[in-house]
Amino acid sequence: MTENSSGPVARTVLQQCLQARLQVRPAEEHAEAQFVQIDRGMVVYVCFFRGATDDILPKMVSTLLNMRLCESSSGKMVSVCQLPGSLLIVPQATLGGRAKGRAMQYHSNIGKEDGLRLYQAFVSLCEQELKSAAAAAGGAEVTVKHGTYGNRQVLKLDTNGPYTHLMEF
Amino acid sequence: MTENSSGPVARTVLQQCLQARLQVRPAEEHAEAQFVQIDRGMVVYVCFFRGATDDILPKMVSTLLNMRLCESSSGKMVSVCQLPGSLLIVPQATLGGRAKGRAMQYHSNIGKEDGLRLYQAFVSLCEQELKSAAAAAGGAEVTVKHGTYGNRQVLKLDTNGPYTHLMEF
Numbered sequence: 001m002t003e004n005s006s007g008p009v010a011r012t013v014l015q016q017c018l019q020a021r022l023q024v025r026p027a028e029e030h031a032e033a034q035f036v037q038i039d040r041g042m043v044v045y046v047c048f049f050r051g052a053t054d055d056i057l058p059k060m061v062s063t064l065l066n067m068r069l070c071e072s073s074s075g076k077m078v079s080v081c082q083l084p085g086s087l088l089i090v091p092q093a094t095l096g097g098r099a100k101g102r103a104m105q106y107h108s109n110i111g112k113e114d115g116l117r118l119y120q121a122f123v124s125l126c127e128q129e130l131k132s133a134a135a136a137a138g139g140a141e142v143t144v145k146h147g148t149y150g151n152r153q154v155l156k157l158d159t160n161g162p163y164t165h166l167m168e169f
Numbered sequence: 170m171t172e173n174s175s176g177p178v179a180r181t182v183l184q185q186c187l188q189a190r191l192q193v194r195p196a197e198e199h200a201e202a203q204f205v206q207i208d209r210g211m212v213v214y215v216c217f218f219r220g221a222t223d224d225i226l227p228k229m230v231s232t233l234l235n236m237r238l239c240e241s242s243s244g245k246m247v248s249v250c251q252l253p254g255s256l257l258i259v260p261q262a263t264l265g266g267r268a269k270g271r272a273m274q275y276h277s278n279i280g281k282e283d284g285l286r287l288y289q290a291f292v293s294l295c296e297q298e299l300k301s302a303a304a305a306a307g308g309a310e311v312t313v314k315h316g317t318y319g320n321r322q323v324l325k326l327d328t329n330g331p332y333t334h335l336m337e338f
Contacts, residue, residue, distance in 0.1 A: 013182060013333055045333050068272050079271065094332045102248065103237050104334060157326040163263045164182055164214050165273060166335065 008168035009052035010060060011095045013045040014069055015162040020088045022147050023154035033154075036145035041085030042070060043157065044126075047095035048110040048118050057118070060169045061125040065133065069165055081133035087126055089146035090153050091119050116149045177337035178221035179229060180264045182214040183238050184331040189257045191316050192323035202323075205314035210254030211239060212326065213295075216264035217279040217287050226287070229338045230294040234302065238334055250302035256295055258315035259322050260288050285318045 020043050025034040044064060068077040070085060080087060093115075097104035110118065127144045134140045147153050189212050194203040213233060237246040239254060249256060262284075266273035279287065296313045303309045316322050 011335065013335070045331075063268070066271055067268060077272070090331075092331070092333050094334050097334050099232070099236060099336065102235055103246070152330045153328075155326070155328045155331055157324070157328075159322075159324045159326075161321045162214075162259075162261075162324055164261050165263050165266050166180065166182070167268065 006051065007049070009049045009056055010169040011047045011049070012060075012064065012167045012169070013092070013095060014064070014165045014167065015043045015045075015157065015159065016070055017041060017043055017088070017157055017159050017162070019158045021156045022088060022090060022145070024146075024148045024151070026152070026154075036088070036147075038086035038088045038143060038145050040083065041087055041142065042080045043088045043090060043155075045090045045092040045095060046119070046122065047092050048115050049096055049108050050110050052110055052114075052118055054118065054121055056169050057122055057125050061122065061129050063169070064167065065126065065129050067167070069163065071161070071163065081130065081137075084134055084137050084140040084142045086142045087130060087144045089123055089126060089144065090155065091115075091147055091149045092153065112150065119149045175220065176218070178218050178225055179338040180216045180218070181229075181233065181336045181338070182261070182264060183233065183334045183336065184212045184214075184326065184328065185239055186210060186212055186257070186326055186328050186331070188327045190325045191257060191259060191314070193315075193317045193320070195321070195323075205257070205316075207255035207257045207312060207314050209252065210256055210311065211249045212257045212259060212324075214259045214261040214264060215288070215291065216261050217284050218265060218277050219279050221279055221283075221287055223287065223290055225338050226291055226294050230291065230298050232338070233336065234295065234298050236334075236336070238332065240330070240332065250299065250306075253303055253306050253309040253311045255311045256299060256313045258292055258295060258313065259324065260284075260316055260318045261322065281319065288318045 021037040027033040096109040190206040196202040265278040
């Protein structure tokens with residue numbers, strides 16, 4: 001984890017899942033809601049703070065995908081790449097909240113345009129890194145799915161223990 | 170949020186749910202697994218650090234139950250007491266993890282006995298506070314359920330957006 005004097009520029013919460021399903025497009029008049037789904041793997045909730053730049057992404061992705069945060073079928077802690085498992089990335093601006101009185105404020109969060117750009121670059125890097133790890137592991141069937149930035153993240157999660165971790169960068 | 174020079178003594182992650190189900194006793198030879206369940210409300214993942222004492226519990230419980238972290242049916246942010254909603258408390262030692270190389274270490278976590286005692290006191294205080302809030306709101310049917318300290322937290326979560334928040338004390 002990168003520590004700098006002005007605090008972290010990204011906050012992530014990680015949970016393990018057996019299956020996770022996320023709405024990526026709400027229902028409209030002539031169209032049903034759309035969902036993405038992963039089976040065994042890791043849910044990554046991510047929030048960028050003001051001051052975050054593309055520079056942090058390679059280390060952030062490499063750390064998240066290679067930390068031993070997942071339980072293998074033999075009970076050993078392994079990385080999501082080693083599992084091998086899939087990733088569901090959930091943009092989660094609420095993670096940047098700070099209490100003021102009884103309300104949460106989000107003044108430290110990055111602006112919408114920069115946030116969207118970083119989020120898209122983060123997703124792409126995760127796809128690249130997980131794909132090459134899967135290829136190296138003999139073509140395991142893993143995938144990266146992700147939520148729509150700025151939307152409500154309607155999420156359903158099934159776990160065998162979420163093993164919730166916090167990682168800041 | 171209480172800040173002190175030696176860092177936080179408790180870390181919580183909060184998620185909103187439409188329904189959440191948690192295993193409180195694994196299956197045994199002659200007994201099926203046991204579960205608790207809440208409907209609409211908030212899941213509280215909690216981890217105490219070394220140095221945490223009972224002193225922090227009243228402020229912690231009052232803050233968590235009265236912060237506006239939940240979305241009401243009209244889309245307004247309200248507290249779990251105002252919703253009114255139920256609470257599912259999940260002991261989550263992994264939240265205390267710190268990265269060292271590719272492994273997470275949990276050296277800052279409180280010892281098992283003290284952790285269990287604080288956890289039980291935390292649950293009791295939540296029960297008291299939510300019960301009096303529900304009575305004040307005309308006897309709304311809300312409940313506090315909680316996981317078994319030290320067990321694997323087999324969790325199933327259904328949300329209309331988890332609105333994941335981090336709060337440290």
